[in-house]
Each structure stands twice: as C-alpha cells, then as structure tokens.
Amino acid sequence: MADLSGGGEKFDLLVIGGGITGCGVARDASMRGLKVVLVERDDFASGTSGRSSRLIHGGIRYLEHGQLHLVYESIRERQTLLRIAPHLVKPLAFTWPIYRGARVGRRRLSAGLFAYYLMSGGRTRKHSTLSASETLEREPGLERTGLTGGAVYYDACTDDARLTIANALAARQNGATVVSHARVTEILREAGKAVGAVMSHQLSEVTNSIRARVIVNATGVWTGQFDAGKAPRRGHGSKGAHISVPRTRVGNRDALTLISPVDGRVMFCLPAGSQAIIGTTDDWTEESPESVHASVADVDYLLRAANAYFPDAHLTRADVVSAWAGIRPLATAASSNPTAVSREHSIVSDGSGMIHVTGGKLTTYRSMAAEIVDQVQKSLGEDLDRAPTDSVELPGAERDAEIARLQREDARLADPLVPGLPHTGAHLVYGVSKEMAQTLSDLLIRRVHLAFETLDHGASVAVRAADIVAPLLAWDDQTKSARVREYRQDIERIFAIG
Ligand SMILES: Cc1cc2nc3c(=O)[nH]c(=O)nc-3n(C[C@H](O)[C@H](O)[C@H](O)COP(=O)(O)OP(=O)(O)OC[C@H]3O[C@@H](n4cnc5c(N)ncnc54)[C@H](O)[C@@H]3O)c2cc1C
Numbered sequence: 001m002a003d004l005s006g007g008g009e010k011f012d013l014l015v016i017g018g019g020i021t022g023c024g025v026a027r028d029a030s031m032r033g034l035k036v037v038l039v040e041r042d043d044f045a046s047g048t049s050g051r052s053s054r055l056i057h058g059g060i061r062y063l064e065h066g067q068l069h070l071v072y073e074s075i076r077e078r079q080t081l082l083r084i085a086p087h088l089v090k091p092l093a094f095t096w097p098i099y100r101g102a103r104v105g106r107r108r109l110s111a112g113l114f115a116y117y118l119m120s121g122g123r124t125r126k127h128s129t130l131s132a133s134e135t136l137e138r139e140p141g142l143e144r145t146g147l148t149g150g151a152v153y154y155d156a157c158t159d160d161a162r163l164t165i166a167n168a169l170a171a172r173q174n175g176a177t178v179v180s181h182a183r184v185t186e187i188l189r190e191a192g193k194a195v196g197a198v199m200s201h202q203l204s205e206v207t208n209s210i211r212a213r214v215i216v217n218a219t220g221v222w223t224g225q226f227d228a229g230k231a232p233r234r235g236h237g238s239k240g241a242h243i244s245v246p247r248t249r250v251g252n253r254d255a256l257t258l259i260s261p262v263d264g265r266v267m268f269c270l271p272a273g274s275q276a277i278i279g280t281t282d283d284w285t286e287e288s289p290e291s292v293h294a295s296v297a298d299v300d301y302l303l304r305a306a307n308a309y310f311p312d313a314h315l316t317r318a319d320v321v322s323a324w325a326g327i328r329p330l331a332t333a334a335s336s337n338p339t340a341v342s343r344e345h346s347i348v349s350d351g352s353g354m355i356h357v358t359g360g361k362l363t364t365y366r367s368m369a370a371e372i373v374d375q376v377q378k379s380l381g382e383d384l385d386r387a388p389t390d391s392v393e394l395p396g397a398e399r400d401a402e403i404a405r406l407q408r409e410d411a412r413l414a415d416p417l418v419p420g421l422p423h424t425g426a427h428l429v430y431g432v433s434k435e436m437a438q439t440l441s442d443l444l445i446r447r448v449h450l451a452f453e454t455l456d457h458g459a460s461v462a463v464r465a466a467d468i469v470a471p472l473l474a475w476d477d478q479t480k481s482a483r484v485r486e487y488r489q490d491i492e493r494i495f496a497i498g
Contacts, residue, residue: 011037011177013376014197014212016184016226019049020160020362022218023167024369029376030174031387037210038168038176039199041183043442045164047220047289049362050446051326053242053268053279056081056089056363057155058119060257061266063112064104068119070344074363075120078156081366085158085394088166091125092157094268095138096257097150097309103264106149113153127153141251141310157255157270160362161446165435166394167365172436173395181438187215187226187354194353203438214379216372217356220329221289226354237327239287241298242279244321244452250276250306250313261308262301269306274420275321275453278302285327293496294323322452323497331359347372349379366390396435403430413468417461423448425468432472440465440487445494457491 013029015022018040026038040046058075059067081089098106106129113127128151135150136142172178181202188196188209196211217226221237256269270277281298296317303315331346345359345368355375360368366389377384406426407414413425431437431447444450444458444465451457458465466480475483 009037009177009210011035011210011212012214012380012382013037014039014210014215015218016197016215017041017047017218017220017222018044018164018168018178018180019047019218019220020045020164020167020365021049021220021357021360021368021372022216023164023171024365025216025218025357025372025376026171026176026178027167027174028366028369028373028387028389030171030176031389031392032373032377032384034373034376034380034382034384036171036176037212038171038178039182039184039197039210040168040180041202043180043439043446044168044436045161045446046441047222048326048329049164049220050161051240051242051324052160052362053240053270053277054157054160055092055155055268055270056158058116059361059363060112060116060153060155063115064266067344070364071116072119073367074361075116075124077364077367079120079123080390081158081163081363082156084390084392085163085166085396087397087399088163088394089156089158091154092255092270093152093154094255094257095130095135095150095152097135097139097142098148099143100146100148103259109151113151116153125154127151139253139256141253141312143309143311158362159449161449162396162435163362163394165446166396168436169395169434170392178436180436180442184226189352192352213353214376215354216376217354218372220358221327223329223356223358226356237285237289237329239283239285239292239298239325239327240280241294241302241323241325242277243294243299243302243323244272244275244277245306245313245315245319246321247271247274247276249315249319250278250310252276252310256309258305258309260301260305262304267302267305269309272449273422273453276306278306281325282328287327289327291493292325292327293494293498294325296498298325299323299497317497320497321455322457322495324452324494329358329360347375349375353379355379399430399434402434403427406430417450417465418454418458421450421453423450425465428465428468429472432469437469438473440469440483441490443469444487445490451491451495457495459488459491462487 012034013036015026015038030036130150132147182199184197186198198209200207348356403426431443437443462484
C-alpha cells in the first residue's frame, strides 16, 4: 500500500472515491500519463459499486423512457467490456415471459428488442421471440396461466466489485498511487482554489495531506460533502434492494426479465451459482448511504414478484439467504418516479479546481471516465491523447490459474471455507497479495461474495479467514480479534433486514 505519510508529494490529479467512477477515472488518467492519486475511504466498491445488479447491460428498460442515447452508449460499452474484460464480463441470456394484459405486450417487446439489436450494429446475438410452450421449455417453473409467449435476448453480467478493483489495479499498474481505507476529511484551499486534501487512514489512524493540481470528487451518493462553504448535501439517490434465495426453490434456469406484479416496473431474476438474485426496488430514499439496508417491505415486494412468476416457489422471508441495498447516485431528481430518472451523468467543474461527478452506471463507467479526464486535462491546460482504455485488457485474467497454483503449493489452501461454496484460503491469500484487500470485509464481501451466499454472511468463518491472512497482513492476536469484530459489525449493518 502506498505510503503518503510524508505529505509533500504533488500530484496532477487527486481522485476521491474508489467506486467504479473513481477507479475508472484513475485508470484513464494514469494511462494518459498524468500523475494520479486515488483515495478511497473504505474499500474499492464498498459503496454503490458493490451493491449493483451486476449487469453490464444496454438498459432495455431505458427504451421505454426514450433514453436512446443512453441505450446506444450502454450497448457500445457492453461490447467494449466483453472485449477488454472477458474474465469479468460474460454474456448472459435473458428470458422475458409475456402474460395476457401485460404492460409490455408481445408486439411492443419485439419492437423494443429489434431496436436494441439494431443499436448494437448487429454485434450482439439476435433476440428471438418465443411461443408460450417455447418460453416454458426455457423456464419450466414459470406460471402457465395467462402466458402468451416471450422472448430471449442477450446482455452481460459481471462481478461488480472485482470489475471496480480491476480498474484500481490497472491505475496502479500505470503508475497511480492507489490508497484504500483512507478518508478525505478536508479539502485544502489557497486563495479559494482547491490545492489538495487531508486524509485520515482508517486502519492506522495516521493523518496526512496531499497536494494536487486538480481534484475529482467521485464519491457517488456522498458527493455533497465537499461543497465549498455550504452545508454538506446528500446526492440525489434512489434505493435499490436485492434478495438472494436458493435457486432450487425458485426454479429459474437462467436470467429473467420480469414486470413487477406490484407496480409494473422492470425487474430481474438472476442466476448466481446455487442462488437466485431477485431485484431490484427503486424508491427515493433519505437513508444514510453508510447504513442503507433492505427493509421488510423491500423484501416482501421482491418475494411477491418471485412467487407470482414461480408459483411453486412459495418463498417466505425465512427463505431469504441475504438481502442488501444500495443507493443509485442520480444526476437529476426531476421526477417523482425514480425509475423514470435518467441514468446519465453530470460532470460539473466548480471553478475552484474541483470536478464533481454524479450519476452514471456501472456499464458506462469507461466512457464517462474518458469524458471526466478530458475535463481534467482542460483544467490542467494539458494536451494529451485519449488513452486506449477501450482496447487494453483489464488486469486479473490470471486469477484462477494463480489460485490453483497456490492450492497446489499448499493443500490446506484448497479446502473450501464453507462446504459447497468454491471459495478457499487461496482466494483470500490472492485477495491480499494481488487485489489490495486489507480487512475481512474486503475479502469475504468483495474479493469473494461469500457474505452474500451464506445465511450467517460468513460470521462463522471469520476467525478462520483471519488466521489465514494474519501473517500476510502482519496482524497480531489483538488486531486479529479487532478485525473479526469489525467484520461482524459490517455484515450486521449491510445485511440487516428491517
Ligand atoms: C440497486 C442497484 C442496482 C444497480 N445495478 C446496476 C447494474 O446492474 N448495472 C449498471 O450498469 N449499473 C447499476 N447500478 C448503478 C451503479 O451501481 C452505480 O451507478 C455506480 O456503482 C456508482 O458508482 P460510483 O463510483 O459513482 O459510486 P460508489 O460506488 O458509491 O463510489 C463512491 C465511493 O466514494 C467513497 N467515498 C465517499 N466519501 C469519501 C471520502 N470522504 N474520502 C474517500 N472516499 C470517499 C465511498 O466509500 C465509495 O466507495 C445499480 C445501482 C443500484 C443502487
């Protein structure tokens, strides 16, 4: 981890926030040759970027709202990410069942999917329409009554946290200084101009300052905290909750796009190993982004949809393996209906040396980052070429082979941490040595998704995990106990329902 304790180093660019936006900006700017420092308060992807639906998608539902530009950009970016991160972004087929009287009927869906296909310039596998029996062949557990047909179309899925981390790693490989678990507590100003920041290292309690010519505020829903001379304001946000339930109970074979029986919103049922993830809700929220979690009402809303489409599921709250929520940082709040608000972004240069970013989505982070760094260059008065971020592969392709090697070298590292799940000690060792993990939450929530996949969210393996990584992180017994305690607090906060 970078040592900035001297505090004297001057950077071209300070990026605050290690979500997908900040990590994407740091990668792009460092590839252009700028001297960059990225500072994340907690772990990379510990905010909204680790709570998404994990889809890299054209956003078929944005067609309904006439956001053609966003659909076009998203489809292009989906294709780019499939190319530059084949180890992290995979094609995914979606079945969309249609029922009599549905808000989106067969004709409308076919027209939408055709537009979706055309916008990909023919580079996506073509969708097909299905009869009712063909739809049931793909998804035999679906409700039969009223089913008139369906369609199958193609998008992509990812590991949101590891896509974010891959960008942070790429930035580091390109010379950026990349720091996690360090909170920016103050912007340093001279003659009204932002010239640097004070940061407080959360794990060591050391505080130091850094100087930078330009600062990008990429703190997502926390964006209002650095408004000069104003009380902190919260970014506009809409809460989205997900639940995971045993896939055998739902009975879905693949991914489905569904219309909520409650309010007609588009939602998803997604395969995730032995589980099905159902999401998401979409409601304006006043909840603090630090403590946002799924409510009982969120869980019931999602269960109601799953039970309506899969009548044999009979899911109750007791079947929920985990439930979590994130807040979408939306650039505008013009509508009372958050679903109708554009997922486009805004980049505002405040004239004092700070550029504030809000909105966007995981899918379009790369093109958004390029736009932000263009703005950074303008502020710096530099004339650099755009970086080839759309053709250089993201790091991490060697992960599986490296983990297999660790397991061969030490058989104890091949034991599953939880029976039936693929995560082993080798995944943790790799997370610490190659993926900048520093705490148990970094490891069990974001380097692997064990916390999402177990009823106790990994509480029972925390001590074993701590024993495995303690020598690598130089944890003594006291630190180990503190890290286990903090992990238990984190999972209580993130996975609470209520
Ligand atoms: C429920 C849900 C589902 C979604 N699904 C999808 C999807 O399937 N596909 C898609 O494309 N998009 C999806 N999105 C949108 C996408 O997840 C977000 O647009 C994106 O993750 C936002 O990234 P960000 O970097 O702007 O914010 P964040 O990921 O929140 O990053 C901001 C970071 O700033 C850090 N920070 C805050 N204050 C400080 C400070 N003082 N010092 C240092 N660091 C600080 C935080 O810790 C945080 O890590 C979804 C969003 C939600 C909520």
